[in-house]
Amino acid sequence: MVIQKLEQLQSLFQEMKQALIAYSGGIDSTLVAKIAYDVLGDRALAVTAVSPSLLPEDLEDARTQAVEIGIRHQEISTHEMENPNYTSNPVNRCYFCKSELHDTLKPLAVQWKYPYIVDGVNADDLRDYRPGIQAAIERGVRSPLAEVGVSKAEVRELSKLLGLSRWNKPAQPCLSSRFPYGEEITVIKLQRVGRAEVYLRRLGWQNLRVRSEKDTARIELPPDQIKEFVLTIDLSQLVKIFQEFGFVYVTLDLEGYRSGKLNQVLTPEALGQS
Numbered sequence: 646m647v648i649q650k651l652e653q654l655q656s657l658f659q660e661m662k663q664a665l666i667a668y669s670g671g672i673d674s675t676l677v678a679k680i681a682y683d684v685l686g687d688r689a690l691a692v693t694a695v696s697p698s699l700l701p702e703d704l705e706d707a708r709t710q711a712v713e714i715g716i717r718h719q720e721i722s723t724h725e726m727e728n729p730n731y732t733s734n735p736v737n738r739c740y741f742c743k744s745e746l747h748d749t750l751k752p753l754a755v756q757w758k759y760p761y762i763v764d765g766v767n768a769d770d771l772r773d774y775r776p777g778i779q780a781a782i783e784r785g786v787r788s789p790l791a792e793v794g795v796s797k798a799e800v801r802e803l804s805k806l807l808g809l810s811r812w813n814k815p816a817q818p819c820l821s822s823r824f825p826y827g828e829e830i831t832v833i834k835l836q837r838v839g840r841a842e843v844y845l846r847r848l849g850w851q852n853l854r855v856r857s858e859k860d861t862a863r864i865e866l867p868p869d870q871i872k873e874f875v876l877t878i879d880l881s882q883l884v885k886i887f888q889e890f891g892f893v894y895v896t897l898d899l900e901g902y903r904s905g906k907l908n909q910v911l912t913p914e915a916l917g918q919s
Contacts, residue, residue, distance in 0.1 A: 696723045
């Protein structure tokens with residue numbers, strides 16, 4: 646099944662002839678970049694948006710993977726933090742983020758003569774609340790993985806099949822997703838969350854989130870890792886470090902991490918579906 650989907654993806658890029666990939670360095674856009682490069686060679690270009698919501702470590706990882714693939718790679722700056730519609734953190738915050746991204750990419754694609762901009766949206770993303778997808782659709786962006794029906798699990802399967810070294814990389818959405826809707830996002834808050842997550846990853850905890858609500862950090866880990874975390878980590882040292890980052894309180898979410906958890910508070914009324 647995945648081989649058939651891979652062939653369909655390859656055919657899509659053959660038809661495009663040239664493509665600019667909105668490339669974050671996450672597993673989805675990395676797979677798209679890999680297939681685009683394998684089909685198009687130098688007629689494929691990966692472009693990474695750099696802003697305070699992207700961890701410097703994730704930017705470096707994107708650079709490393711681009712070199713591994715062989716694809717040409719450019720970096721651009723986006724300025725969503727200058728838009729109060731974004732920083733006020735409404736439920737459709739991601740719409741304004743992706744609007745900024747694609748409004749920046751589109752004139753570059755025209756200037757560099759790329760007829761198509763593609764992203765890494767996969768078929769599973771279409772089943773979650775992702776307002777950024779609408780912003781991309783409005784601007785004519787294509788999502789090859791979603792078009793072919795590639796799920797997140799199949800993204801990893803294809804990535805492993807194609808020899809990508811980070812095929813099992815944990816999902817890493819932008820740092821703004823760490824804040825409850827309605828809490829203002831600032832550069833200082835983004836940096837605080839980013840430093841906390843990097844600290845925990847360097848201790849060996851890879852698949853995690855540090856949610857931030859005002860002065861409180863809430864650590865989310867896979868449920869099966871919570872007991873080991875409590876028994877093995879130096880909790881007093883952890884609190885001390887997090888307080889140095891700027892948090893006052895440090896908590897552990899006993900339910901554990903799961904994708905899309907931020908959206909569990911959304912009601913039909915909040916989504917404008919009443």
